[in-house]
Every structure is written in structure tokens, then in C-alpha cells.
Amino acid sequence: MDPADMGDDLERVLLSEEQLGARLDEIAAQIDADYAGRDLLLVGVLKGAVMVMADLSRRLHSSVEMDWMAVSSYGAGTTSSGVVRILKDLDADLTGRDVLIVEDIIDSGLTLSWLLANLRSRGPASVEIATMLRKPEAAKVEVDVRYVGFDIPTDFVVGYGLDYAEKYRNLPFVGTLAPHVYGD
Numbered sequence: 001m002d003p004a005d006m007g008d009d010l011e012r013v014l015l016s017e018e019q020l021g022a023r024l025d026e027i028a029a030q031i032d033a034d035y036a037g038r039d040l041l042l043v044g045v046l047k048g049a050v051m052v053m054a055d056l057s058r059r060l061h062s063s064v065e066m067d068w069m070a071v072s073s074y075g076a077g078t079t080s081s082g083v084v085r086i087l088k089d090l091d092a093d094l095t096g097r098d099v100l101i102v103e104d105i106i107d108s109g110l111t112l113s114w115l116l117a118n119l120r121s122r123g124p125a126s127v128e129i130a131t132m133l134r135k136p137e138a139a140k141v142e143v144d145v146r147y148v149g150f151d152i153p154t155d156f157v158v159g160y161g162l163d164y165a166e167k168y169r170n171l172p173f174v175g176t177l178a179p180h181v182y183g184d
């Protein structure tokens with residue numbers, strides 16, 4: 001899909017496919033350098049991290065393993081509660097492994113801080129985080145993120161894995177939606 005396919009549903013493109021790709025080139029080079037000579041296990045968080053995982057992993061110069069987790073936040077509201085339920089657990093045993101969590105976006109950081117503690121309890125050699133996007137709100141929770149693609153404003157964004165009501169994940173860019181899409 002390109003911006004024209006969105007018609008008037010698109011408010012604006014925040015990050016183009018080219019911008020995302022150029023930043024991933026830089027992050028992949030850092031990861032290659034940081035993990036030289038080590039066997040890396042990438043852990044993607046479904047469903048949003050699918051695009052980042054595919055594009056980041058293909059830029060690495062060493063062969064990595066990939067595994068996936070699906071989690072959901074408990075709680076009544078639409079905001080993240082920090083209480084997390086595992087919908088799909090990893091296949092891999094993390095004992096002694098160098099683990100890199102690959103995420104689409106960190107908003108409150110609650111989901112990720114829970115995930116970090118959960119994975120660290122499994123005896124890995126190391127656990128770090130790579131996220132394509134981070135909202136300033138994330139600074140409110142202590143999550144040490146090793147690799148960040150872009151810090152973005154607090155506005156709700158879609159595309160590049162991120163959805164609104166399960167749609168727009170397959171946009172190759174990150175953008176904001178026009179108000180009428182939300183039913184206003």
C-alpha cells in the first residue's frame with residue numbers, strides 16, 4: 001500500500017518507508033557490532049513486531065534464531081494495565097542465551113517491563129530490547145531500551161505492524177489516521 005491507497009483515511013505520513021529502512025540499516029549495524037561472535041535469539045512480540053522483525057533480521061550479517069511471543073494486557077480500560085497474560089509462549093529455552101526483544105512500539109512501557117522481567121527470570125545470558133518506535137510516555141516506566149528507531153509524539157499511529165482495530169498493519173510507512181476513521 002502507498003499513501004494514495006489510503007484516500008482521505010490518512011491524516012499524514014509520520015515516517016516513510018525510506019526513513020524506516022535507513023534507520024534499520026543503522027540499528028542492524030549496531031547489533032552486528034554489539035553481538036559479534038555471539039549467537040543471538042530475536043524474540044518478536046506478536047502481532048505488531050512482524051514487520052520490524054522481518055526487515056531488521058534481514059539486514060543482519062550473521063544468522064540469528066527467531067522466536068515469537070503473544071501477550072495481552074489484562075484490565076478493563078483501553079490503556080495498558082501492566083498485568084499481562086501470555087497467549088503464546090516461546091518455543092526456545094532461554095538458558096544461557098543472548099536474547100534481543102524486538103518490538104514495534106513502546107507506549108507506557110508497562111507491557112515491556114513485565115516481559116523483560118519474565119524473560120530475565122528464565123536464566124538467559126542477556127536480555128536487551130530493540131523497538132522501532134517509542135513515545136515519550138515510555139520514560140515514565142523504567143525500561144532500559146538498547147536500540148530505538150524513532151522517538152515520536154504521543155499521537156496514535158498506524159502502519160508498519162501497528163493497527164487500529166486490526167487494520168492498517170500492512171502499511172509500509174507509519175502515519176496518523178483522519179478523525180473520521182475513529183467514528184467521529
Ligand code: IMP
Pocket residue numbers: 048080104105106107108109110111112155156157158162163164
Ligand atoms: P504499553 O507500552 O504497555 O503501553 O503497550 C504498548 C502496546 O500498545 C504496543 O505493543 C501496541 O500494541 C499498543 N500501542 C501503543 N501505542 C500505539 C499506537 O500509537 N498505535 C497502535 N498501537 C499502539
Ligand code: MG
Pocket residue numbers: 045046047048049104105
Ligand atoms: Mg506490540
